[in-house]
Amino acid sequence: MGCFLSKPAGAGPLPPNDAAALPADNPADPEAAAANGGADSAAADGGGDDKDAAKRAVPVFREFGLAELRAATKGFSADLIVSESGEKAPNVVYRGTLFSTGRTMSIKRFARSSWPDPQQFLAEAAGVGKVRHKRLVNLIGCCAEGDERLLVAEYMPNDTLSKHLFHWDKQPLPWEMRLRVAYYIAQALDHCNAENRKIYHDLNAYRVLFDEEGDPRLSSFGLMKNSRDGKSYSTNLAYTPPEFLRTGRVIAESVIYSYGTVLLDLLSGKHIPPSHALDLIRGKNILLLMDSSLEGQYANEDASKLVDLASKCLQFEARDRPNIKYLLSSVGPLQKQKEVASHVLMGITKATAVLPTILSPLGKACSGMDLTAVHDILLKTGYKDEEGAENELSFQEWTQQVQEMLNTKKFGDIAFRDKDFKTAIDYYSKLVGMMSVPSATVFARRSFSYLMNGQSELALRDAMQAQVCMPEWPTAFYLQALALSKLGMETDAQDMLNDGATFEAKKQNSWRG
Secondary structure: OOOOOEOOOOOOOOOOOOOEEOOOOOOOOHHHHHHHHOHHHHHHOOOHHHHHHHHHHOOOOEEOOHHHHHHHOOOOOHHHEOOOOHHHOOOEEEEEEOOOOOOEEEEEEOOOOOOOOHHHHHHHHHHHHOOOOOOEEOEEEEEEEOOEEEEEEEOOOOOEHHHHHHOOOOOOOOHHHHHHHHHHHHHHHHHHHHOOOOOOOOOOHHHEEEOOOOOEEEEHHHHOOOOOOOOOOOOOHHHOOHHHHHHOOOOHHHHHHHHHHHHHHHHHOOOOOHHHHHHHHHOOOHHHHOOHHHOOOOOHHHHHHHHHHHHHHOOOOHHHOOOHHHHHHHHHHHOOOOOOOHHHHHOOOOOOOOOOEEOOHHHHHHHOOOHHHHHHHHHHHOOOOOOOHHHHHHOOOOOHHHHHHHHHHHHHHHHHHOOOHHHHHHHHHHHHHHEOOOOHHHHHHHHHHHHHOOOHHHHHHHHHHHHHHOOOOHHHHHHHHHHHHHOOOHHHHHHHHHHHHHHHHHHHHHHHO
16 A cells, blocks of 8 residues: 655656445335236236335436436447347447446437427426336436437346247247236236326337346337337338328227237247238137247147237227237236246346445546546545555654655645645655655545646546556546546546446445455
């Protein structure tokens, strides 16, 4: 650790808030746990308790800054695209990590022409953000700056229904899990209906995602129109509700039709146009419709009931389709393995939960370029991070040289406190030349002083010197991030913030251990 020892005569030049564990974003919810271990409790189909529990578990909806989301996605890097159409899609979804909390999110970036009116976009997003439920991938924020329009939602780590049905690697999605998908999605739609969000856009296998428990959830992105006029529909026309083809509009009954196409996906394990599926159903060729990989997993009676429900949902006339309550009452009784958790049914190995760490106040201040807060925190922290420095000083021989060094430090600290950064630089530079063992705190304070004096490159150099003195000191990384941001090196700045947060978490864990 750094300490203030005077440099021996004739010596040559020397070479160059606490982290806290954030409570789980989705703490154990008794109802959600019951749904994992027994889907019968999930039959509450969107009651008030579900709603309250979801709101407690999910961050409050807020407006994000564009710089914050750009940093979270490393400049909207193609490597972080998670939407299955990649960059070809008009609206692209990224995986991002918010540096201030360590939380992983899904960030949807709309085509520039989709929402020309930012206020209309923000109002629409805020409305969707109020709809919270354990069966939804909840919306937690949005952004409208310049031409950019973005939505921010919870991140689901276990892929989409499309991936598990059409592009599976280890095992096909089991029959019982397919029934659970049908039921949970009906629950999600029922809750949206109760919240007066009766229109869901582009309901398909890509909109169903699996959370860390393996439970299926319906993306909240579908509650938001793809454009201000709501006339865009990305699904293949062969799967589009008939009324949309006629009028260009989606109605509440269109959602039931799309739910029917998802049932076809679940039954067949492949994309089958509704018209072809209905021909098979009318011809009583149900076996030709069923996914051959499911052989022996289902009772014919149960399969027939699900096929019959799909047929009802796919009626040409909207008025002939069932309502959402009918979907629930039809699919609910088909659940036969309620006591088996979703991740077990899917063969997903649950990773040990790692609590995300939050940045210390200094980390947040550097991330947000809040220079006033950075200065205040450096003042309050003082030299406490350099353990043993003061004790070592007390054992030194009090020579005139040592006294001069201490006075130089004192004058530098006073100038730093009074925000006389030019004077602080002068005294700290003199002090660096006098010390036989360099001090990380002195380099950190001079780094910040350089930054406030408009000398970002020198600020970066000193922050790096602080890291040399204390290789795992988060402050050194955060000050490097601040200097790099000032130099326009955003990607490197993000890496430094990440490293600082990692060392904070390491320090926190060592305290616990």
